[in-house]
Amino acid sequence: DVKVTQSSRYLVKRTGEKVFLECVQDMDHENMFWYRQDPGLGLRLIYFSYDVKMKEKGDIPEGYSVSREKKERFSLILESASTNQTSMYLCASSLYVQGADQPQHFGDGTRLSIL
Amino acid sequence: AQSVSQHNHHVILSEAASLELGCNYSYGGTVNLFWYVQYPGQHLQLLLKYFSGDPLVKGIKGFEAEFIKSKFSFNLRKPSVQWSDTAEYFCAVVRNRDDKIIFGKGTRLHILP
Numbered sequence: 001d002v003k004v005t006q007s008s009r010y011l012v013k014r015t016g017e018k019v020f021l022e023c024v025q026d027m028d029h030e031n032m033f034w035y036r037q038d039p040g041l042g043l044r045l046i047y048f049s050y051d052v053k054m055k056e057k058g059d060i061p062e063g064y065s066v067s068r069e070k071k072e073r074f075s076l077i078l079e080s081a082s083t084n085q086t087s088m089y090l091c092a093s094s095l096y097v098q099g100a101d102q103p104q105h106f107g108d109g110t111r112l113s114i115l
Numbered sequence: 116a117q118s119v120s121q122h123n124h125h126v127i128l129s130e131a132a133s134l135e136l137g138c139n140y141s142y143g144g145t146v147n148l149f150w151y152v153q154y155p156g157q158h159l160q161l162l163l164k165y166f167s168g169d170p171l172v173k174g175i176k177g178f179e180a181e182f183i184k185s186k187f188s189f190n191l192r193k194p195s196v197q198w199s200d201t202a203e204y205f206c207a208v209v210r211n212r213d214d215k216i217i218f219g220k221g222t223r224l225h226i227l228p
Contacts, residue, residue: 004158035218040124042205042220043159058215090159103149104216106159 003027004107006091012113019078021110023091030096032074033104034058034066036087043090049074050096081114088112119208121219128196129227136191136222138206148189149207149216150180159205165189176200198228 007022025032031050035043035058045058047066055066063085067075074093078085088111092104122137140146150162163174170182180191189206206219 033216040220043218045215048215056215092159103161103164105161106151108158 004091004093004105006089006107006110008110009108010111010113012115013078013081014115015081015083017078017081019081019112019114021076021078021089021091021112023074023076023093023107024072025074025091025093025105026072027093027095027105028071029093029105030071031094031102031104032068033092033094034064034074034076035090035092036060037090037109038087046076083114086112086114119206119217119219121204121206121222123222124220125223125225127225127227130198131195134191134193134196134200134224136204136206136224138189138191138219139187140189140206140208140217141187142208142210143187144210147209148180148182149209150174150178150189150191151205151207151218152202153205154202162191162204196224196226198226200224201226 004025013019033048034046037043044060046064049055049068065077088109090109091107094104095102118141120139148165151159152162153159163172165172165182173179178193182189203221203223205221207216209216
């Protein structure tokens with residue numbers, strides 16, 4: 001069974017801090033994703049990655065960056081946290097199969113509060 | 116831009132009622148379609164998916180969805196809901212040429228015991 005592990009379930013940080021959210025998957029998936037989930041807005045894609053050291057902007061990349069130094073790990077970075085980044089952050093991974101998009105497997109989420 | 120619309124934001128039903136949650140997408144080409152579910156306090160998980168073939172797809176826990184290409188729809192159905200179906204449901208679409216998945220805004224389903 002695929003396991004996507006997010007390092008923290010709950011996190012509280014202060015405005016202006018640099019925040020790191022870590023995600024690890026154990027199924028050798030090529031694709032990894034970071035979303036934020038807000039009530040009434042559903043899931044919005046922040047960044048995704050198809051391979052090590054590769055990254056692509058999603059729909060709302062502003063204020064975020066990512067790092068994928070190893071295949072199994074995908075980090076989301078808030079360079080200078082702001083209160084509007086208080087949210088639930090979800091990491092997901094999927095297998096790459098050419099011409100057939102595979103389902104994404106999600107972690108439990110990190111509920112981040114910026115004070 | 117491609118979009119996914121879920122018509123109902125909140126749905127409240129009694130146990131044993133029939134369920135249909137609407138999902139429409141805007142892209143006209145070939146698509147892959149998904150329904151995900153998030154039970155309270157749990158992570159998002161796949162309920163069912165459509166890639167090709169029979170447009171009526173059966174998923175876990177008695178759910179099914181029908182892909183109607185002419186209507187750009189992929190509605191989720193269950194003939195008789197249970198209290199344990201209380202959750203948030205997300206429809207999602209991926210174009211074959213583009214690996215970026217687009218999620219709908221979700222439908223919160225409350226089942227009254």
